[in-house]
Amino acid sequence: MHDLTDTSTMMGMPLPFTNGEYRRRVDAARARMAEQGLDAILLFHQESMFYLFGYDQLGYWVYQTAVLRADSPDIVALSRVADHDLIAGLPGVSDVRVWKDDALLNPAQVTVDLLRELGLLASGKRVGIELRSHALLPYYYQSILDNLPAGTRLEDASDLVTELRLRKSDAEAAYVREAGKVVDAAYRAAFEAFRPGVLETEILGAAMNGMFRAGGHVPAIVPPLSTGPRTLSKTHGAAVDRKVRQGEPLSIEPGASRHRYHAVGVQTRWLGEPPSQVQKTFDNLLESLKAGRQVIKAGTSTSMLAREINRALDSFGLGYPGNHHGYGTGIGYPPTWLDNMRIKETDTHVLEKNMVFFMFAHWTLHDVAELPIELFVGEPILVTETGCERLSSTPLSLT
Numbered sequence: 001m002h003d004l005t006d007t008s009t010m011m012g013m014p015l016p017f018t019n020g021e022y023r024r025r026v027d028a029a030r031a032r033m034a035e036q037g038l039d040a041i042l043l044f045h046q047e048s049m050f051y052l053f054g055y056d057q058l059g060y061w062v063y064q065t066a067v068l069r070a071d072s073p074d075i076v077a078l079s080r081v082a083d084h085d086l087i088a089g090l091p092g093v094s095d096v097r098v099w100k101d102d103a104l105l106n107p108a109q110v111t112v113d114l115l116r117e118l119g120l121l122a123s124g125k126r127v128g129i130e131l132r133s134h135a136l137l138p139y140y141y142q143s144i145l146d147n148l149p150a151g152t153r154l155e156d157a158s159d160l161v162t163e164l165r166l167r168k169s170d171a172e173a174a175y176v177r178e179a180g181k182v183v184d185a186a187y188r189a190a191f192e193a194f195r196p197g198v199l200e201t202e203i204l205g206a207a208m209n210g211m212f213r214a215g216g217h218v219p220a221i222v223p224p225l226s227t228g229p230r231t232l233s234k235t236h237g238a239a240v241d242r243k244v245r246q247g248e249p250l251s252i253e254p255g256a257s258r259h260r261y262h263a264v265g266v267q268t269r270w271l272g273e274p275p276s277q278v279q280k281t282f283d284n285l286l287e288s289l290k291a292g293r294q295v296i297k298a299g300t301s302t303s304m305l306a307r308e309i310n311r312a313l314d315s316f317g318l319g320y321p322g323n324h325h326g327y328g329t330g331i332g333y334p335p336t337w338l339d340n341m342r343i344k345e346t347d348t349h350v351l352e353k354n355m356v357f358f359m360f361a362h363w364t365l366h367d368v369a370e371l372p373i374e375l376f377v378g379e380p381i382l383v384t385e386t387g388c389e390r391l392s393s394t395p396l397s398l399t
Contacts, residue, residue: 002171008054008091015054015091016259017171022091025052025164026073032160033070033128040069040120041128041157042111044136047331048161049077050260053090057083060135060333063099063107067118076118078111108143121152128157134335162340165330168354172261172330173382176356178215179263180380180391182256185214186223187394190254191269196246200227200239207254216256220332223254229371234362235266247272251376255329255337262329262337263380263391264358270398275368278375281318282398285361285377288312289396292325292343292359296381296388302347309361310345318363326359329380355383356391 006018015022029052033041043066049055052068053075059082066077074094077087081098088096097114099107115121129144130136144154168176189210193203204225211219225239226232228248235253244250253266270278291312292305306325313319324347328339341349343359360378375398380391 008089010054010056010086010090016175017054019091021169021171022053023073026068026075026092028164029068029161030070030073032164033068033157036128036157036160037126038070038128038155038157038160039125040067040115040118041160042067042115042130042154043161044130044133045161046135046333047165048130050331050333051161051165053092055087055090055093056260057086058334059083063137063140064135065107065111066093067114067120069118069120076114078107078114080107106140106143108140109147111144112147121149127154128160129154130158130161131156132158159340166328166339166341166349166355167352168261168330168356170354173354173356175258175261176263176330176380176382177389177391178258179256179261180393182211182214182216182258183254183263183265183380183392184394185210185216186254186256187252187265187267187392190225190250190252194244194250194269194271196244196271198244200225200230200242200244203244203250203252204239207252211254211256215258217258217260219255219257220260220262220334220337221255223252225250225252227251229373231268231374231376232364232372234374235376244271249278249373249375251374253376255332257332257337260331260333262332263356264329264337264378265380265392265394266358266360266376266378267394267396268375268377268398274398277368278365278373279398281363281365282375282377284313284316284318285363285375286396288316288318288361289359289377289379293381293388293390296351296383298351298353298383298385300351302341302343302349302351303345305351305359306343306345306347309343309359313361318361320363325361326357326378326381328355328357330356351383353383353385357381357383
């Protein structure tokens, strides 16, 4: 438990981090803005707002934004009336403006007026904006542009806060470790429910129940789940009312959350004795991930890690050029739990202590069952100075 004497509360619940940690994050963002020559940034990522000042809500499909300036730690937020009480009083938030559904001005116009009031539309000012956000609809972005004074433009600053989020503090890492234990609870419950005649949705229900009973919070994505030939969805499919049959696989990808921080794993399990070719392929996938784990440590590039996994996969005849083998995870809101990092040969990140990512490998088998199937295996990883920490203790096993 962190220092509650330096912790704000929201609606009777303490925020997950101290006020001091939020201040350090805001200061780091302002320093990055100064390095990039930005006077301010318009925040639209719900993840950015949660990261910088603890704003946690699910209605971000409705327009909202926050302004952070390089010359001031005071954050000015704009939200609909219904969300005012979720923001007011949060660390660093000095002012909350609201817009109303029946007002003549739409919220994009209100945003431009706010920028003008803060002096950010003056000649020579540079304002960034988080364009790669699920929360900023093209309609509203165009409306912002239409209302800007002639000659004024906004600059894409989508990576400014997202890059800061990649390296977790020790307090964030603690939540990710807790999320790893919730992943294990989801696996236990799902595998106990995996038997002939059960519906995919029943297995999913068991997994979700296991997550919440273990202290998990609401995840960004309902765990993808598929059985038999539906495993070809490559974990991009939701559970349906298909009955499981003996002699076929189950794939489940639980992304478990604690205070919005996610650990993500994926496993394929076989109902019964797997065919020898299936077991051999699965074992080769495990060996490839093991080869990757051996090079993980602070200072290793993501491209080097991907090359090592690809080298091992190629040696088994399982290579698939151009695919990635994982991605960063952390704060997650629907529809994603991804951070701004990929485990692929063209990625340019370098691993640092307390970075967290999901590492996996998969392969399609075409001639071992009535229809093709997909084998998928992966686990959540926390980077240390000299190696890595496996956040899930569930054995990587086909049976």
